[in-house]
Amino acid sequence: MQIDIRDIIPTRDEVLQGQGYPRHAPVKDHVQDILTESMFIFNDTARPQGINMEISVENFAEIYWGAGKNADDSPLQYIFPRAVNLAMFALTMGEGISLKIETCFKENNYALGNFLDAIATLAAENSVSLFEKYFQKEISGNIRSAEDIAVLSYSPGYCGWHISCQQQLFKFLNPISIGIHLNESFLMTPIKSVTGVLLACKKEHHIFKTNFVFCKDCKNRSCLERMRKLKNL
């Protein structure tokens, strides 16, 4: 599935805020110029694409528990058995953008490389949101009381789902077909790639208390924002 860059490219403000700029803070002209250049390069170089495939609760359980290294207790183990629909997904921004970022740093174009990295990261996150929306739309015709259902993504490496489960996920989905490869430590290349599961559940089933063992060391805390949004829906 090709992803339209226009649907995922972050706004200038989003990129700047990711670099620590407060909203509406003045930005020097030459920083603005480099941001413009990096937006242009991303548009020109990124080749975003993805795949997704529906999966049953039973088959996903095999992927989830397969490696046997997950946390003893995790939110996902309570969420996925209650999902009404599930789909595995993988997406990438393409190899070209990763190579370009690498080249920028090698050639001392640090600010450009850093902006490109930030744009690619945000675009990958936006692509996941896009997949969530597509899946929501896809299933909404088939289920009753679709308005109570929300689709959220979960990825190996987060919230107690061990990253080694990427092996099982790759066997099922074959992301190699869109150019994503896995190394011996279960990291993907190109690095701006994301995999995971889309779970369509009742909204309240996605909501959990952040008191799992791994929560205290988590610096991400994006789950709180996701749950806050769900509560406001």
Add this chain to the structure above:
Amino acid sequence: MELLKKISENLQQGDHAAVSELTRQALENNISAQSILNDGFLAGMKIIGRQFKDHEIFLPDVLLAAKAMQAGMEHVKPLLAESKIVGMGKIVLGTVQGDLHDLGKNLVGIMLNGAGFEVIDLGKDVTPQVFVDEAIKHKADMIGMSALLTTTMPVMQKVVELLKEKNPAGSIKVIVGGAPLSEKIAQSYGADAYAFDAANAVEQVKRLCENKTLEG
């Protein structure tokens, strides 16, 4: 000196072309490489570091200043090497074996360079053996390691263990950083310091170097 002040100011503005040209002029005017480094580049980067810490400027400004410093260093580096001028210290830097995410490591390298440290960047996916061999070969003061994932961070402990074996005197210190790490984990691995971000890495490396001098 006016030229050195201009170098510092243009560096702070991130004007790499101006810094390159002014450095060339300074050398033509027989200003020593050491003065250009200390009173031009490092003076400018010190202000940049302070402004960044105080949130007066942001990461892109720091990176532009670092690029400007690199442009000037191109002229000065061969002279510094010739006259064997010693910098703040030498650090071997890399992302651990199996890990391909090197943005954080790159930022640390850039900021350490800007603070006057010599950085030997080993890149990403670096094995423990390479970390230790390169640190010994370059007579480094320190090894700096970065990891993004919990699956790759245990490699850091392997480096510490191998280093103890090959450098029993403990002259080479170890600093670690990366998203999944914490002070506690760093200590459990036997690292000498933990840095929570690139700016903090510079402070920690300076502290370790000062302690090393006192120990020596």
